[in-house]
Amino acid sequence: MQLVCLDLEGVLLPEIWIAVARKTGLKELERTTRDEPDYDKLMRYRLDILDREGIGIGEIREVIGTLDPLPGAVEFAEWLKSCVPLIVLSDTFSQFAEPLMAKLGYPALFCHQLILGASGTIDDYKLRLDDQKKKSVNAFQNLNFEVIAAGDSYNDLTMLQQADQGILFRPPEKMKSEYPDFPVAEDHASLRENIEKLLR
Amino acid sequence: MQLVCLDLEGVLLPEIWIAVARKTGLKELERTTRDEPDYDKLMRYRLDILDREGIGIGEIREVIGTLDPLPGAVEFAEWLKSCVPLIVLSDTFSQFAEPLMAKLGYPALFCHQLILGASGTIDDYKLRLDDQKKKSVNAFQNLNFEVIAAGDSYNDLTMLQQADQGILFRPPEKMKSEYPDFPVAEDHASLRENIEKLLR
Numbered sequence: 001m002q003l004v005c006l007d008l009e010g011v012l013l014p015e016i017w018i019a020v021a022r023k024t025g026l027k028e029l030e031r032t033t034r035d036e037p038d039y040d041k042l043m044r045y046r047l048d049i050l051d052r053e054g055i056g057i058g059e060i061r062e063v064i065g066t067l068d069p070l071p072g073a074v075e076f077a078e079w080l081k082s083c084v085p086l087i088v089l090s091d092t093f094s095q096f097a098e099p100l101m102a103k104l105g106y107p108a109l110f111c112h113q114l115i116l117g118a119s120g121t122i123d124d125y126k127l128r129l130d131d132q133k134k135k136s137v138n139a140f141q142n143l144n145f146e147v148i149a150a151g152d153s154y155n156d157l158t159m160l161q162q163a164d165q166g167i168l169f170r171p172p173e174k175m176k177s178e179y180p181d182f183p184v185a186e187d188h189a190s191l192r193e194n195i196e197k198l199l200r
Numbered sequence: 201m202q203l204v205c206l207d208l209e210g211v212l213l214p215e216i217w218i219a220v221a222r223k224t225g226l227k228e229l230e231r232t233t234r235d236e237p238d239y240d241k242l243m244r245y246r247l248d249i250l251d252r253e254g255i256g257i258g259e260i261r262e263v264i265g266t267l268d269p270l271p272g273a274v275e276f277a278e279w280l281k282s283c284v285p286l287i288v289l290s291d292t293f294s295q296f297a298e299p300l301m302a303k304l305g306y307p308a309l310f311c312h313q314l315i316l317g318a319s320g321t322i323d324d325y326k327l328r329l330d331d332q333k334k335k336s337v338n339a340f341q342n343l344n345f346e347v348i349a350a351g352d353s354y355n356d357l358t359m360l361q362q363a364d365q366g367i368l369f370r371p372p373e374k375m376k377s378e379y380p381d382f383p384v385a386e387d388h389a390s391l392r393e394n395i396e397k398l399l400r
Contacts, residue, residue, distance in 0.1 A: 001294070001313060001328050081306035082298075094201070098282075106281035108308045110343070113201060128201050129344045139339040143310070144329045 002199060003140050004080055005133070005159060007151035008090035008109070010034075011169050011191075012073040013100050016064060016092065017046065023063045026053060034172050037154040039091060043125055056120035057095060065099050072188035077104050079192065083199055084148075087140070089133040091155050093125060110136055133159035148198050150191060167194050202399060203340050204280060205333070205359060207351035208290035208309070210234075211369050211391075212273040213300050216264060216292065217246065223263045226253060234372050237354040239291060243325055256320035257295060264296060269303050272388035277304050279392065283399055284348075287340070289333040291355050293325060310336055333359035348398050350391060367394050 009015045009032075021029035028049055036042040050056075069077075080086050086107050090097065093114045101109055110132060115124040129135060137147050137159050149156070149163035152170050160166030160182060168175065168182045169191055176184060185191035209215045209232075221229035228249055236242040250256075269277075280286050286307050290297065293314045301309055310332060315324040329335060337347050337359050349356070349363035352370050360366030360382060368375065368382045369391055376384060385391035 001311075078306075081308075082302065085308040085310060086306075087308060102282065105305055106278075106286075108281075108285040108287060110285060110345075111201075132343065136343055139343055143332065143336055143339055 001145055003085045003087065003145040003147050004195065005087050005089050005137055005140070005147060005149040005163065006077075006080075007133075007153070007156045007159075007169070008088050008092055008097065008111075010152035011070075011150060012077060012088070012104060013069055013097075014067055016060075016067070016096055016100075019067055020055075020060055020063050023066075024053070024055060024059075032153070033091065033155040034153040034175075039155055047122060047124070050122055057114065057116055057122055058120045060096065060122075061099065064096055067100060069100065069103050070188075074104060076188040076192060077107060080195065081105070081107060083195075085145075087136065089136050089149075089159060091133075131158055134162045137162040148195055150185070150195070165198050167191065201345055203285045203287065203345040203347050204395065205287050205289050205337055205340070205347060205349040205363065206277075206280075207333075207353070207356045207359075207369070208288050208292055208297065208311075210352035211270075211350060212277060212288070212304055213269055213297075214267055216260075216267070216296055216300075219267055220255075220260055220263050223266075224253070224255060224259070232353065233291065233355040234353040234375075239355055247322060247324070250322055257314065257316055257322055258320045260296065260322075261299065265299050267300060269300065270388075274304060276388040276392060277307060280395065281305070281307060283395075285345075287336065289336050289349075289359060291333075331358055334362045337362040348395060350385070350395075365398050367391065 015032050018030050088107050088109045090111045092111050094111055095114050097109060112128050113126045114122050115126055117123045140147050147163045148165045149159050150167040150169050151160055166182050168184045170186055183194050185194050215232050218230050288307050288309045290311045292311050294311055295314050297309060312328050313326045314322050315326055317323045340347050347363045348365045349359050350367040350369050351360055366382050368384045370386055383394055385394050
């Protein structure tokens with residue numbers, strides 16, 4: 001039996017931090033895992049900016065509330081869920097994802113958590129598990145699933161490498177040339193075709 | 201972070217084999233995991249009856265197409281998915297479950313597969329994994345999830361025992377007295393209350 005693991009931001013949803021950067025005018029927050037592969041370094045950088053600017057969870061959830069899934073993502077997720085078990089593996093935080101997961105019909109999401117202060121400050125973050133994407137894929141394989149995975153950036157790399165079949169979705173040019181063995185999908189129709197070919 | 205594992209038949213859906221028994225008039229097919237804890241013995245018994253009576257996958261899917269989720273199950277599953285990752289762990293077969301999973305909004309389902317003959321006969325079944333319910337719960341725990349599980353019958357027992365919190369849903373009287381330590385929910389409202397108490 002088969003199972004599909006999908007990254008969330010960049011595949012089904014827009015990049016939440018980039019949306020926050022645009023809304024707040026803080027260009028420094030446009031840095032993502034596409035630019036900075038070291039996730040802890042990236043998160044410390046983000047939390048420092050929020051702290052400095054006095055931006056809390058309330059302001060961020062307000063921005064997230066205005067976002068929608070990427071065009072085509074709702075239909076794509078709906079189709080995929082009807083074919084195979086779908087698990088979304090994301091380095092986002094449950095407090096960020098929630099309003100947008102509703103719009104995707106709540107596929108199962110494995111992610112992390114923010115540690116919030118009483119007044120709504122984002123004090124810290126807690127990774128549920130280090131390298132959770134790769135470890136989750138491996139756990140599903142140990143449960144006798146053949147795993148197909150798709151993601152768009154460096155934090156998906158170990159997941160794609162661990163999976164039986166990895167697919168890059170709209171990756172940065174640099175990543176495409178560094179990892180030429182992965183098939184590349186530039187839109188949801190092409191991602192669906194790539195997955196359909198692999199489904200039995 | 202928390203994750204919920206639910207049994208399918210008896211918790212979200214009616215017992216498919218009992219529905220088939222009623223529709224075909226074959227009372228022998230009313231035997232379920234509630235009556236026979238040895239799953240392989242039960243499946244061999246069922247497949248022998250289908251073979252003897254000339255009932256194939258077409259007839260069974262026709263029966264399944266007439267079924268609906270248990271009253272309250274759609275709303276319950278919708279609520280649950282909005283709170284935590286939901287994984288349905290079932291000893292059913294993907295070919296049986298599919299038309300009914302649509303009515304539940306396709307939560308991620310870990311189950312087994314039937315081996316079908318060219319003419320639609322059900323020739324055999326293939327367990328994806330022996331004792332998959334328990335092993336899946338354990339895999340989620342190793343991914344740093346605290347697991348809440350609910351099920352209604354003997355094939356859920358190892359899952360409930362492995363979980364951080366196990367809940368019996370409408371269990372047979374015998375099971376209730378044999379395992380008095382599990383909280384018991386007799387309807388979806390009570391199951392929701394039991395789970396709500398455990399969610400953080």
